[in-house]
Amino acid sequence: MVIRRTRTEFWGTDPQRLETPGFSFHLMAANPPEDEVQTHMHEEAHFVLVLSGAYMSSAKHAPVISTTPLLIFNPAGTTHRDRFLGGRGRFLAISGGDTEGFGFATSLRDLYALQVATRVALDFERQNLSQLQLEGSVQQLLAACSPLTSDESGRASQPPAWLRDAFEMIFISDDPDLSVANVAAFAGVHPVHLARVFRRYLHCSPGEYLRGRRLERVAAVIGAATASLADAACATGFVDQAHMTRSFHQTFGLTPGDWRSRRAEQDVSPIQSG
Known part of the structure; x- marks a missing residue:
């Protein structure tokens, strides 16, 4: 049986969380044993930025297990069982947004998207957050994986x-x-x-x-x-x-x-x- 998860439901402790009208942001520590993470789907799209730990994902382009910088995008309705080896790790989860037509789960090999997501995580840790800044960051992430967006000319601080x-x-x-x-x-x-x-x-x-x-x-x-x-x-x-x-x-x-x-x-x- 596939478990349905809402926008705010993830496996782990959630010491830092913030809601905006369109999105939810969670800086979390994985705590359940990996065997307790069951096959599930999220009702809304979400990003997972792995901050530490060995992460196992079935997303396209993702290694079978990874400790290198990793940003996963799961469209709404994606069925998966991504989890941390040994149930130990830290991650940033961002849920929400209109992602109709975005296709399949993927590991983003976009350095700009990695930088944007990492900046959100750092701002969370420093308690340096604003709703406008957060929503702007998510829109940048969605643009990075949108099948309808190919123009990068408007991005600031693009990697060479x-x-x-x-x-x-x-x-x-x-x-x-x-x-x-x-x-x-x-x-x-x-x-x-x-x-x-x-x-x-x-x-x-x-x-x-x-x-x-x-x-x-x-x-x-x-x-x-x-x-x-x-x-x-x-x-x-x-x-x-x-x-x-x-x-x-x-x-x-x-x-x-x-x-x-x-x-x-x-x-x-x-x-x-x-």
């Missing part, structure tokens, strides 16, 4: 085109030898400048993002149960299986073998309906 190229390169690359220096050379900028601008928009260093993406690929490879752990380590750029195991455990709190067992025992790719 080379940063979007660098971000995309890291996201899609399966080269185990890819380095930050390679990414900087591809973008045509100095590595120090890459790091400075990367942190401005993604709030992490290029090296942190690259390591996170490698671990996300490890999770996908070993979760598919088609490669040995040693082969997975080699294919994703780790020195050896022991190095991969240490990094995986430090990030996700369980070993690659434990993760493979979990994937075999339970379905973490629920059906989507948009």
Whole structure:
């Protein structure tokens, strides 16, 4: 049975919440065990910005499990079971808005949208909020994922085109030898400048993002149960299986073998309906 959730219902504690006529904003901490998060749908569209923790999502473009910057958009009626590994994490949820015709759930690979959502979260934490500012931010987010909007000329503080190229390169690359220096050379900028601008928009260093993406690929490879752990380590750029195991455990709190067992025992790719 699919559980229906209203605009203000999410799994987690909700210490900071604000309502405007068209939207609700929640800065939340995940607290229920992940097994308690059941397949559900929201009556209204919503964004989820993952602030910390390992998040499992079935949205298009989302890694099977992620610790790198992640912004998910779920149109109204999307059926899913997205949740945090171990039930531990923090997130910003924004619900509401007219999203008719917006299609399917997706992970937004739009650096401007990530920056807008992160700014809302930071303003929440600093208690620096206004209804006008919040609603303006949501409209910017909706424009970023609207199938009817392609003109970006009106956006302020757009990330440079080379940063979007660098971000995309890291996201899609399966080269185990890819380095930050390679990414900087591809973008045509100095590595120090890459790091400075990367942190401005993604709030992490290029090296942190690259390591996170490698671990996300490890999770996908070993979760598919088609490669040995040693082969997975080699294919994703780790020195050896022991190095991969240490990094995986430090990030996700369980070993690659434990993760493979979990994937075999339970379905973490629920059906989507948009």
